[in-house]
Amino acid sequence: MIDPTGGLADLGARRLRVPDARVLADDPLRTLRGVRFEATLGLRLTPSTARAIRAAGPALATVSAERVRDELLAMLALPGTARALRRLDALGLLGVILPEIEPMRATTQPAPHRFRVLEHSLRAVAGADVLLPGLRGLRPFGEELAAHMAEELGGDVRRGQILKLAALLHDVSKPETRRVVDGRVRFFEHDVIGAARARAVGERLKLPARARGVLRAPRPAPSAPHAPGRRRR
């Protein structure tokens, strides 16, 4: 076997390495693919590859929406989507494919919230990672909920994948709606505006129509059913 780039040694060490950063410039989608391979194959990006991905990341904006969509959907199908999204964010890629998340990073929220909006949203995705595989165990509607989440919405997109995307975007308009009124932080109409922002993301990514229909409604409940006494935000 001819192995001029040392691929066998890398595989043995569970390393993911680009032998030349130009392969990322040739096709910036490979930056996303690298993160997915890391998440699915148990590999680890080498530091030089991580730096190359970070440098090539902005060029992702030139890649077709359909190709970006397919990689993002593949990550939304992982059991550890939140971890993959955090890796994307650490490499500067998440804000390129979803620029809407950038203002969420610094936006604070009042108690009982403990986290800024982006951190909160990534934790919501992590919650979906935990919740979805365990739905069948929930009585009495677990089987129905599991079947509902497994439903195909077109283009081999499952409802559960879109729920995770909705979890990431459910507070997307909080930064633009944040106001301090009488000393209280308020987010008036963030649910309505957020639904419009999420719909725009779905259209930009060319998600199937039914998937966009699910995504357009990331309206948080006025008070979550399992958090009695929680105030309307």
Next chain:
Amino acid sequence: MTRAARYRFYRDLREDTRDLLLLSLVDAAAVRGTRPLDLAPLDADP
């Protein structure tokens, strides 16, 4: 927010009810960083 009001909210979502229930669950858990199923069992109420 009364239980009846919560019921009406989710009932009126119609086809979106199940999605919004699950989204609300992960949202509420992420407020404090708990796991969604640690909030309360879904079948706690009759």
